[in-house]
Amino acid sequence: MSQQKFLKKQAIKIGWNTMKKNFWFFVGLILFILAVSYIPALIFDAFDKVELPTIVTVFFFIMGIVFWVIQLVISIGLIHIALKFTNNAKSVFADLFGKANKIVDYFLSTLLYSLIVASGYILLFVLSRFNLISGLADSVGFILVIVFGIIFATRLQFYQYYIVDKDKSPIKALKASWAATNGSVWNLILFWLLMMLINLAGALALGIGLFLTIPTTMIAMAFVYKKLSSTKNV
Numbered sequence: 332m333s334q335q336k337f338l339k340k341q342a343i344k345i346g347w348n349t350m351k352k353n354f355w356f357f358v359g360l361i362l363f364i365l366a367v368s369y370i371p372a373l374i375f376d377a378f379d380k381v382e383l384p385t386i387v388t389v390f391f392f393i394m395g396i397v398f399w400v401i402q403l404v405i406s407i408g409l410i411h412i413a414l415k416f417t418n419n420a421k422s423v424f425a426d427l428f429g430k431a432n433k434i435v436d437y438f439l440s441t442l443l444y445s446l447i448v449a450s451g452y453i454l455l456f457v458l459s460r461f462n463l464i465s466g467l468a469d470s471v472g473f474i475l476v477i478v479f480g481i482i483f484a485t486r487l488q489f490y491q492y493y494i495v496d497k498d499k500s501p502i503k504a505l506k507a508s509w510a511a512t513n514g515s516v517w518n519l520i521l522f523w524l525l526m527m528l529i530n531l532a533g534a535l536a537l538g539i540g541l542f543l544t545i546p547t548t549m550i551a552m553a554f555v556y557k558k559l560s561s562t563k564n565v
Contacts (some may be wrong), residue, residue: 338518338555339525346551349416350543357546360412360427364405371398403438404431410495413553430495440490440501447505448484451476485519486512492556511559522555 350357375391383391408427415422455472486509493504512519526548533544 338515338522338558342522342551342554342558343525343529343547345417345554346547346549349550350546353416353422353546354542356422356424358542360424361542361545363424363427364409367398367401367405371395400434403434404428407431407433407437407491407495409549410491410553413549414492414496414557416550417553417557433494433498436494436499436501436504437491440494440504443501443505444487444490447487448480451479481520482516485516485523488512488519489556489559492553492560496556496560507560511556515559519555526552 371394375395378391405427407430411430412422412426415426455476458472487505489508489511490501490504493499493507494501497504497507499507529548530541530544533540533542
């Protein structure tokens with residue numbers, strides 16, 4: 332079986348089987364994340380047009396930062412949980428916060444990742460803003476920026492996993508992801524498109540299908556990381 336078929340079919344199959352075996356665990360996990368993500372937003376929106384005392388405004392600002400940090404921790408925890416399942420280990424709810432100590436490295440690496448992926452867009456914007464390029468060059472540049480942005484996003488996407496799984500620093504995590512994805516760009520792009528279609532199908536099923544598709548794709552992506560990182564030995 333070719334690596335391309337493995338990445339698509341085998342990863343999804345493993346994700347699906349893992350989801351079925353741990354369905355209620357994932358349901359509880361998703362419901363908790365939805366509550367943490369949307370309840371604060373609803374509270375803030377309810378007071379959005381209300382004149383509040385300064386102390387209350389400051390309190391809401393601080394709470395906004397707190398919930399943002401919690402969401403970062405949850406993002407790290409989801410990767411930790413997915414990796415545990417791909418290692419054939421059982422995961423528990425507490426694992427969602429089991430790698431909270433990685434939050435600084437996770438934040439810094441995400442910032443670097445975003446800057447690298449968006450660097451072409453930023454450069455093109457600056458050049459266009461000061462009329463240094465125009466017309467056809469601007470259009471060609473925009474297309475190239477999109478292409479290279481997709482390539483960089485694909486090559487560097489596993490930096491989060493290296494931070495959680497291998498305790499790498501932000502720079503080393505990005506380098507490791509770049510090395511691991513060498514030669515697999517098109518497979519990964521197609522795999523990402525497939526993941527998007529699967530979750531779109533889940534969303535179209537009145538949103539209920541997401542309780543099936545989100546865990547499936549989450550585990551599948553972690554499995555692909557495991558495969559590539561072990562193959563490239565990084």
